[in-house]
Amino acid sequence: MPRTPGADEQRTKASSQITSTPLSVVDKAFVKALPKAELHAHLSGSISAQxxxxxxxxxxxKGECLKLQDPLDVMPSSREDVNIVSFFPIFDGYIYQLLNDVESIQYATESVIADFARDGVAYLELRTTPRESLSTSRAAYVEAVHQVVGRHNLFTGGESDQDRGIEVRLILSIDRSMAPEQAEEVVDLALKHKGDYVVGVDLCGNPIKGDVTSFTPAILRAKAQGLHLTVHFAEVPGTATELELSTILSWQPDRLGHTDDVGIFGSPLSNEYLLAAMNFDLGAQDLVGLSRSAASITFADCRVLKTKLDRFEDTLRLADVPDQH
Ligand SMILES: CNc1ncnc2c1ncn2[C@@H]1O[C@H](COP(=O)(O)O)[C@@H](O)[C@H]1O
Known part of the structure; x- marks a missing residue:
């Protein structure tokens, strides 16, 4: 799926200066070919403008959405066009208006998974907030996404792990603006699908909204039933309070933190690897090591990714790639 023009260009300025045959140096082709784990992808934030x-x-x-402008005209074309305040309204004001029936939710899910696979992601933890819309309940939303994920996980495209494109797991998000009962409903849905693709719960949403302490019962129930926990924290200075920190730490999350949504900020995971290589002077083996460390903190077994990483390293060895770029 074509990415927003401009943003990629801007963030990978240096990459275009490197010309090489694939895998001989750390360049765009290398970071794309490197098998990777994406552990923080918001489904609706990863949908390309296309x-x-x-x-x-x-x-x-169909004669609907006539007042909504074409996404190609209104979606931000570079990360400089968005900040933490203007970011969240993009979902309610725009993206969610296009994602409000099973057909559109499934179409978007398919396309997001395909985009990650094309970017060399072999293991994907897709987070999404079970959302009610005019024609879907939270349960129907999860069912719709779950079906697409199931199809991808079943499709092998070949006999071996190497042939398989991408393994996908789901994390269901509690949005900070939810009422405690809604958070309980998210946990019910996560528990219902635990074991088949749902591996955890997440706390996300506009950081200036909500009181996280009200989610403690739902989150502790999820953990007690064996779901993993990841949370967004301290995205704006005002919310990095002692109370919020001690509450979140009392939940003992497995992972903290976030990355930027590729659909809005336009930097695919491969590009993040390239930026890391450029800014921290990392070589080929360093990047393989980074990908292996991501593989070590996945919420489910990532056998396909590990097999692909082994093969990738074999290829590097055969090509006698130096650990420098
Ligand atoms: C930039 N960092 C972030 N911090 C906090 N929450 C974020 C986020 N990026 C996205 N979301 C959350 O994910 C939703 C979109 O995907 P889903 O509808 O769930 O698939 C957004 O509405 C927001 O609540």
Whole structure:
């Protein structure tokens, strides 16, 4: 799926200066070919402008969404166009208006998974917030996403792990603006699908909203039933309070932190690896090591990724790639 023009260019300025045959140096081709784990992808934040455009076109053809502008015209074209305040309204004001029935949710899920696979992601933890819309309940939303994920996990494309494209697991998010009962419903849904693709729960949403202490019962129930926990924390200075920190730490989360949504900020995971290589002077083996360390903190076994990493390292050895770029 084509990425937003401009953003990629801007963030990978140096990469275009490197010309090489694939895998001989750390460049765009290398970081794409490197098998990777993406452990922090928000489904609705990872939809490309092109896919949103396709969803918009379908609606317009049906005579719906006539007041909504074409996503190709209104989605930010570079990260400089978005900040933490202008970021969250993009979902309610725009993206969610295009994702409000089973068909559109599944179309977007398919496209997001395909984009990650094309970027060399072999293990994906996709987080998403079970969301009610005019035509879907929270349960129907999860069912819709779950079906697509199931199809991807079953599709091997070949006999061996190496042939398989991508393994996908789901993390269901509690949004900070939810009422405690809604958070309980998210945990119920996560528990219902635990064992088949749902591996954890997440706390996300606009950091200036909500009182996280009200989610403690739901989150502790999820943990007690064996779900993993990841949380967004301290995204804006005002919320990095002692109370919020001690509450979140009392939940004993497995992972903290976040990365930027690729659909909005336009930097795919491969590009983040390239930026790390450029800024920290990392070589090929360092990047393989980074990917292995991500593989060591996944919420489920990532056998396909590990097999692919072994093969990738064999290829590097055969090509006698120096640990420098
Ligand atoms: C930049 N960092 C972030 N911090 C906190 N929450 C974020 C986020 N990026 C995305 N989301 C959360 O994920 C939702 C979109 O995906 P889903 O509808 O769940 O698939 C957003 O509404 C927001 O609540």
């Amino acid at each position: 896919t949103l455009h396709e969803l918009w076109e379908r609606r317009v053809t």
